[in-house]
Each structure stands twice: as C-alpha cells, then as structure tokens.
Amino acid sequence: xxxxxxxxxxxxxxxxxxxxxxxxxxxxxxxxxxxxxxxxxxxxxxxxxxxxxxxxxxxxxxxxxxxxxxxxxxxxxxxxxxxxxxxxxxxxxxxxxxxxxxxxxxxxxxxxxxxxxxxxxxxxxxxxxxxxxxxxxxxxxxxxxxxxxxxxxxxxxxxxxxxxxxxxxxxxxxxxxxxxxxxxxxxxxxxxxxxxxxxxxxxxxxxxxxxxxxxxxxxxxxxxxxxxxxxxxxxxxxxxxxxxxxxxxxxxxxxxxxxxxxxxxxxxxxxxxxxxxxxxxxxxxxxxxxxxxxxxxxxxxxxxxxxxxxxxxxxxxxxxxxxxxxxxxxxxxxxxxxxxxxxxxxxxxxxxxxxxxxxxxxxxxxxxxxxxxxxxxxxxxxxxxxxxxxxxxxxxxxxxxxxx
Amino acid sequence: xxxxxxxxxxxxxxxxxxxxxxxxxxxxxxxxxxxxxxxxxxxxxxxxxxxxxxxxxxxxxxxxxxxxxxxxxxxxxxxxxxxxxxxxxxxxxxxxxxxxxxxxxxxxxxxxxxxxxxxxxxxxxxxxxxxxxxxxxxxxxxxxxxxxxxxxxxxxxxxxxxxxxxxxxxxxxxxxxxxxxxxxxxxxxxxxxxxxxxxxxxxxxxxxxxxxxxxxxxxxxxxxxxxxxxxxxxxxxxxxxxxxxxxxxxxxxxxxxxxxxxxxxxxxxxxxxxxxxxxxxxxxxxxxxxxxxxxxxxxxxxxxxxxxxxxxxxxxxxxxxxxxxxxxxxxxxxxxxxxxxxxxxxxxxxxxxxxxxxxxxxxxxxxxxxxxxxxxxxxxxxxxxxxxxxxxxxxxxxxxxxxx
Numbered sequence: 001x002x003x004x005x006x007x008x009x010x011x012x013x014x015x016x017x018x019x020x021x022x023x024x025x026x027x028x029x030x031x032x033x034x035x036x037x038x039x040x041x042x043x044x045x046x047x048x049x050x051x052x053x054x055x056x057x058x059x060x061x062x063x064x065x066x067x068x069x070x071x072x073x074x075x076x077x078x079x080x081x082x083x084x085x086x087x088x089x090x091x092x093x094x095x096x097x098x099x100x101x102x103x104x105x106x107x108x109x110x111x112x113x114x115x116x117x118x119x120x121x122x123x124x125x126x127x128x129x130x131x132x133x134x135x136x137x138x139x140x141x142x143x144x145x146x147x148x149x150x151x152x153x154x155x156x157x158x159x160x161x162x163x164x165x166x167x168x169x170x171x172x173x174x175x176x177x178x179x180x181x182x183x184x185x186x187x188x189x190x191x192x193x194x195x196x197x198x199x200x201x202x203x204x205x206x207x208x209x210x211x212x213x214x215x216x217x218x219x220x221x222x223x224x225x226x227x228x229x230x231x232x233x234x235x236x237x238x239x240x241x242x243x244x245x246x247x248x249x250x251x252x253x254x255x256x257x258x259x260x261x262x263x264x265x266x267x268x269x270x271x272x273x274x275x276x277x278x279x280x281x282x283x284x285x286x287x288x289x290x291x292x293x294x295x296x297x298x299x300x301x302x303x304x305x306x307x308x309x310x311x312x313x314x315x316x317x318x319x320x321x322x323x324x325x326x327x328x329x330x331x332x333x334x335x336x337x338x339x340x341x342x343x344x345x346x347x348x349x350x351x352x353x354x355x356x357x358x359x360x361x362x363x364x365x366x367x368x369x370x371x372x373x374x375x376x377x378x379x380x381x382x383x384x385x386x387x388x389x390x391x392x393x394x395x396x397x398x399x400x401x402x403x404x
Numbered sequence: 405x406x407x408x409x410x411x412x413x414x415x416x417x418x419x420x421x422x423x424x425x426x427x428x429x430x431x432x433x434x435x436x437x438x439x440x441x442x443x444x445x446x447x448x449x450x451x452x453x454x455x456x457x458x459x460x461x462x463x464x465x466x467x468x469x470x471x472x473x474x475x476x477x478x479x480x481x482x483x484x485x486x487x488x489x490x491x492x493x494x495x496x497x498x499x500x501x502x503x504x505x506x507x508x509x510x511x512x513x514x515x516x517x518x519x520x521x522x523x524x525x526x527x528x529x530x531x532x533x534x535x536x537x538x539x540x541x542x543x544x545x546x547x548x549x550x551x552x553x554x555x556x557x558x559x560x561x562x563x564x565x566x567x568x569x570x571x572x573x574x575x576x577x578x579x580x581x582x583x584x585x586x587x588x589x590x591x592x593x594x595x596x597x598x599x600x601x602x603x604x605x606x607x608x609x610x611x612x613x614x615x616x617x618x619x620x621x622x623x624x625x626x627x628x629x630x631x632x633x634x635x636x637x638x639x640x641x642x643x644x645x646x647x648x649x650x651x652x653x654x655x656x657x658x659x660x661x662x663x664x665x666x667x668x669x670x671x672x673x674x675x676x677x678x679x680x681x682x683x684x685x686x687x688x689x690x691x692x693x694x695x696x697x698x699x700x701x702x703x704x705x706x707x708x709x710x711x712x713x714x715x716x717x718x719x720x721x722x723x724x725x726x727x728x729x730x731x732x733x734x735x736x737x738x739x740x741x742x743x744x745x746x747x748x749x750x751x752x753x754x755x756x757x758x759x760x761x762x763x764x765x766x767x768x769x770x771x772x773x774x775x776x777x778x779x780x781x782x783x784x785x786x787x788x789x790x791x792x793x794x795x796x797x798x799x800x801x802x803x804x805x806x807x808x
Contacts, residue, residue: 001583001613002527002584002615002674003526004679005521005522005524008686011685018479043475045473048467048468050468053467056464056467063460063661064457065451066794069449069450069660071447072445072447072660106662114690118412119406119407122407134690137689141521212406256475256693256695256696257467257697258692258693270408273413275408278408278409281412282412282545285541286513287513287514288511288662289660290662291660291662292661294698
C-alpha cells in the first residue's frame with residue numbers, strides 16, 4: 001500500500017491566506033450588502049505599467065508568427081533578462097553576480113518553498129518570528145521542523161528568532177546554532193528594515209557557524225533610506241553564504257503575472273559541491289521555465305521608461321503606507337513599518353488577540369487585514385495592513401477603522 | 405555546518421535534454437556552416453493558434469486596466485478554465501471530474517516532478533523502461549530510488565518495467581509489488597499507446613495491491629484510434645487509484661507558454677487522508693498559480709474555433725509522423741510509434757548503441773534525435789525522433805538521413 005508524506009499532517013490549519021480568503025468569502029455571502037475592503041493579502045491593485053503591457057503585446061505577436069515563435073525556454077531563463085538583472089539589480093549596487101548565478105522562475109513563493117529541495121532533511125532552520133508562513137510550512141512538509149508543540153505554538157526543531165518592538169523587529173543572533181537561516185528584509189509582515197552593518201553581522205555569523213542564509217528581498221523596491229541594503233550581496237562575504245530570492249510581484253505588480261528569480265552564487269559550497277549546480281539541476285528537472293512572454297514583460301521593467309513607471313507605482317503604494325501610518329497613529333494605534341516597506345504592523349488595541357481584532361475589523365469596519373499570530377507566536381497581539389489597496393479604498397478603510 | 409540533499413549526488417549525468425543541448429551547441433560552434441535540424445527534444449515549432457493569440461492580447465489588455473486587472477489567481481486556478489477542462493476533457497469522455505479535483509499548473513513537467521512531495525520517501529516506484537527521465541530523476545532527488553548500480557544501469561530500489569518490441573512497448577504487470585506506478589500513454593519516448601482493456605488491467609491491479617498510478621496523458625491529443633483511452637478515468641475504479649497529469653504543451657503548442665493541470669480525485673485516499681487535500685496544500689503553499697493571461701490563453705483552446713485550430717496543428721505534426729515512418733521504413737529502418745503519438749521510435753542500425761547513432765546522425769546528417777538509452781537501460785539500441793519539426797525541416801532531415 002502506498003504511503004503519504006505524513007509530515008503534511010503536522011501542518012497547522014491551512015495556508016494562512018487561504019483561511020482568510022474562506023472567512024471573507026463566508027462573510028461576504030452572509031452580508032451581500034456590505035462593501036468589504038481588503039488590506040489583507042499583499043496583493044497589488046494597480047494595473048501593469050504601460051511599458052510592460054506594450055512588451056507583453058509585442059511578445060504575444062512574436063508567439064503568433066513561425067519565425068519568432070519560442071518553445072521551451074533556456075533552463076536558467078532567457079539571457080536578455082538575466083543580463084538586465086545582473087546589471088540593474090547587482091552591478092549597479094556594487095555586487096558582481098554572473099548571469100549563470102541567476103535563475104528565472106515563476107515567483108518568489110515557489111522559489112522560497114522549493115529551495116529546501118537541495119538541502120538535507122537534517123538541517124536545523126532558524127526563522128524570524130513572526131514570519132512569512134511559506135518558510136515554516138515548506139520545512140514542515142520536508143520533515144525538517146520536528147513536531148508541533150500545541151502549548152508553545154511552535155515546532156520543536158525550528159529556531160524561532162523573536163522580532164518585537166523591543167528589538168525594533170530585527171532579530172538577534174540566535175543562541176542555538178542553525179544550519180539554514182531565513183531572513184526577509186524589508187520584512188514581511190512587520191515592515192521593518194535592516195541596516196547594512198546589521199546585515200553584515202548576519203553574514204559574518206553565517207560564515208562563522210557554516211550556515212546558509214536564504215535572503216528574501218522581494219520588497220527591496222520599497223526602500224527609501226540609503227543606509228538600507230537592497231541586496232545581501234552588498235555585504236562582504238555574502239556570496240559564500242547566501243542565496244537571494246527576488247520577485248517582480250511587488251516592484252512591478254506581477255502578482256498575477258508570475259515572475260521572480262533566485263541568485264545562487266558559485267562561491268557558495270558545501271565541501272566541494274556548488275549549491276549553484278544543485279539548484280541548476282533542480283531547475284532543469286522539476287521546472288520548465290517562466291513563459292517567454294512573461295520574461296519579455298520582466299525585461300520591460302528594466303527599460304528607462306519602464307523603470308520610471310514602476311517607480312511611480314511604488315510611490316503610489318508608499319503614499320498609502322504613509323496615510324495608513326498617520327491615520328492609525330491619529331486614531332491612537334501603536335504603529336510600526338510602512339517606511340521602507342509596504343506593510344504596516346500595528347499593536348492590537350486593548351490586548352485583543354490578533355484573530356479577535358481580525359473579526360472586529362471585518363464585522364465593524366468591513367476591512368480585511370491579516371492577524372499577526374498567523375505569522376508566528378510572537379505575532380500575537382499584532383496585526384498587518386498592506387499599502388497595496390487603491391488610494392480610494394485605503395482612505396475608505398481608514399475612515400471606517402476610525403469609527404470603530 | 406549546513407548539509408546538502410546528497411541524493412542529488414546520486415543522479416546520473418545531467419538532465420538528458422540539457423546534455424543533448426550542450427552537445428549540439430558544441431557541434432554548431434565547431435561547424436558554423438552546417439545547418440543542424442533538430443528532431444530531438446519534443447518541442448513544438450508551429451506558432452500559437454490565432455484564437456490563442458487573440459485571447460492573449462485580450463487578457464493583456466485586461467491587465468493594463470484597473471477595473472479588469474488580476475492579481476494572485478485562485479489557489480486551484482481560475483474556475484473558467486477548470487470548468488472547461490471538466491466538461492471537455494472529462495465529461496465528454498464519460499468521466500465525472502469535479503472542478504475542485506482539477507489543479508491548474510505551469511506544466512506537466514513541474515507537476516510530474518512535484519507530485520512526489522505528497523508521498524512518503526518509503527514508497528517503491530515502478531516505471532516503464534525506457535521512460536521520461538523526470539519521473540526517475542525526481543525520485544532519485546527525493547531519496548526514493550536507492551543507489552545507482554553502474555553495471556546494471558539502474559537504481560536499486562526502482563522497479564523497471566521493460567517496454568520492448570516483444571511486448572509492443574506496453575509493460576507487463578510487475579512481479580515485485582510497487583507503491584507508485586508511473587504510466588505515460590500515448591508513450592514518451594516509444595510512441596506506443598495502450599488500449600482501454602489493457603489500461604483497465606492496470607487500474608484493477610493498482611486497486612488490488614494498493615498502489616497509486618501517476619498517469620501522464622500529455623499526448624492524448626495525438627490519439628487517432630477510438631479504442632485508445634484519452635484519460636485513465638475512462639477506466640472503472642480509476643478515481644480511487646489514479647492521479648492524471650495533463651499539458652497544453654503538445655496539443656496546443658504551449659511549450660514556451662507553460663500551462664498544464666493535474667487531476668487528483670477526492671476518492672483517492674490513503675486511509676482517511678484525501679490526496680486531493682495534500683496536493684491542494686502543496687499547490688497553495690509552494691506554488692502561486694499560472695499567470696492569468698496564460699490561463700485565458702488555455703481557455704481559448706476550448707472555444708469552437710480554438711479546438712478547430714489546435715486540431716489542425718496536431719494533424720500537421722501527425723503528417724510529419726507518417727512521413728518519418730514511411731521514409732525510415734523505405735530506408736530499411738525498423739520503426740515503431742508515430743500512429744497515436746508524435747514520437748517515432750526506431751531500432752538503431754547494425755547494433756550501434758543509441759549514443760553512437762546520435763553522433764552519427766549529428767555528424768553525417770546534421771540531424772538531432774534523442775538516444776533511447778537516455779530514457780533507460782531498455783532504451784539502448786533505440787532512438788527517438790519527434791514529429792514536432794516543421795514539415796520542410798522534417799523532409800530535409802529525412803533526405804539527409806536517407807543518404808547516410
């Protein structure tokens with residue numbers, strides 16, 4: 001008789017955003033007259049930039065003609081896109097990343113879930129707490145997380161690094177020694193950022209203990225402060241210890257268009273084995289490339305006009321972020337984030353739990369946010385709002401929240 | 405110190421088509437004057453059908469307007485596409501598949517590689533020999549294949565089911581009991597098909613021994629004989645033992661556009677656990693949907709005009725298949741397949757090995773094919789040609805092969 005991967009049975013509830021989606025759907029069905037505004041899931045709302053649209057149409061036309069039709073993409077992704085990434089995202093920031101260290105994918109979520117494939121089950125992972133659920137869940141699925149301890153709301157074999165107001169939501173180096181460290185800055189969900197010197201400490205630590213850092217930089221486009229690094233490869237030695245995951249979802253609105261990439265430097269080795277070769281092998285065997293037309297669309301993001309247009313989109317969302325901060329502070333909330341990130345992290349009022357505040361907000365203000373506890377035990381008593389709504393919806397949501 | 409997944413080190417060579425790609429690239433660089441024709445990798449050459457192109461443009465326009473912009477797709481894929489699949493691919497064939505048993509993905513290669521995630525490492529897999537390399541390689545990566553036995557050219561824990569001229573390239577029920585059985589019909593690489601009664605035997609066997617069948621039906625559009633099932637769910641009881649993987653790559657030319665789907669029936673259980681729930685959890689956690697515009701393009705394949713156009717594309721390739729069969733037979737080759745499948749499987753002449761014939765064909769005829777031994781030990785002495793070239797290139801390739 002076949003056997004299932006029973007690590008899946010250790011997962012707690014369903015994927016956070018699926019759960020929220022179901023709750024909101026149920027509320028909408030029970031209250032068809034209510035206008036529910038979502039500042040919950042980090043999904044963008046602005047249409048794709050005109051340059052991206054132009055590029056998509058041009059690529060579609062190419063796919064309709066025999067001379068320019070494209071079949072299977074090169075394993076690592078089209079060179080035109082990897083070249084643009086190497087130049088714009090790395091060389092321009094003083095980081096020397098070769099194009100065969102860049103792997104184009106269908107997004108940062110897939111990559112941050114799949115990257116675990118190339119590591120042994122016998123690694124101990126460390127995550128920030130609160131954390132993007134995909135890092136923990138995919139390690140549970142792989143059998144790396146141990147068992148779930150109901151009382152402590154945590155997995156026995158995961159090192160949780162609390163990120164709270166006390167440490168400005170930047171974790172301290174852990175007491176226990178991890179093998180794989182997940183870091184995401186600017187941070188989802190807390191909206192915090194990490195300074196260059198602080199990040200260098202992590203790189204030094206990883207090199208010292210022989211750990212690998214999985215660095216999720218999906219939100220780098222939202223950085224406003226020049227002291228905040230856009231890539232971990234701005235730090236010395238990072239190419240020997242860090243994998244970086246990037247996305248087109250938030251800087252260019254590709255959440256429904258799907259494009260991302262992962263950098264695995266060739267200097268990153270376990271003994272004689274290059275992790276770059278392992279990821280190349282996974283990429284070539286269990287993935288078949290992002291669509292040509294989508295890779296072309298990604299390329300448009302790096303054109304002069306495209307850069308200008310996506311910067312305007314980011315500015316639009318950051319205007320929302322400022323507004324959310326200001327209005328919530330005016331309403332008496334304690335608020336974090338929203339300066340170098342599109343997320344606002346607030347303390348739930350009157351010691352309510354995160355889910356209590358979720359229900360309150362949904363029922364009294366018809367606004368959907370994300371309960372902090374869904375991101376980990378240290379997220380309890382916090383709540384995440386995103387700046388990705390339309391300006392009008394954001395204003396309307398804040399008006400309603402102010403009336404609670 | 406972090407540890408890699410050293411199962412990767414058990415993999416033999418690189419992914420077959422990457423190896424071929426590198427060999428061809430080297431030959432082209434050394435012989436810039438030669439016109440190399442590829443009938444190797446199963447990549448289509450016809451441009452996307454006009455209805456698909458029209459649909460892509462319309463969807464791109466939607467993505468450029470705030471009112472019609474789409475962010476993250478629903479976890480399982482857009483309902484419009486799952487509905488079309490349920491009706492056209494299943495209901496029309498007498499199979500009752502619900503839309504929440506259908507999971508839209510970025511292609512059959514990803515799905516056939518990722519499906520292993522939901523199964524325990526402690527399952528014994530059975531594969532046809534020769535076989536699409538992804539099934540074996542991904543099980544090696546997962547630690548399910550055992551060790552590679554150099555002399556026998558096989559993995560110690562995999563049950564190989566020889567498919568040779570003697571059994572008409574349809575495997576016999578194995579003597580050893582497998583937990584997971586991979587079947588692909590119409591078959592890649594041999595081009596063979598399986599009759600409804602024969603497939604029913606496999607379903608009955610799986611139900612009897614408690615095995616699950618991973619049924620890859622990526623080539624069903626090429627079936628010309630009415631006695632050949634298009635889906636395993638035409639067989640009684642299949643919903644209790646089979647997962648089916650499908651692709652838009654070969655029926656509609658989506659190799660570079662990326663779209664596929666997997667059916668996991670809710671009746672398929674291990675004890676009380678529905679595999680449908682496990683795959684839904686994986687899909688929602690480690691994947692973020694196929695792009696909206698690509699799902700719209702897939703929808704166009706099910707319109708009346710779209711169906712007509714993609715049928716014409718299949719007919720075009722099958723004309724190539726007939727031509728390859730006829731010309732090779734006329735040239736004295738022993739040839740299989742090419743009747744219900746776009747692959748022609750030939751016996752290499754004069755007892756040459758598959759790679760010897762690959763080199764001969766590349767050097768003497770400048771034609772690229774795929775060595776049968778790359779698909780497994782029983783593929784030695786065979787060679788695969790595909791019908792996916794242009795008619796002109798196929799004729800030119802055959803002219804050159806005839807001159808060897």
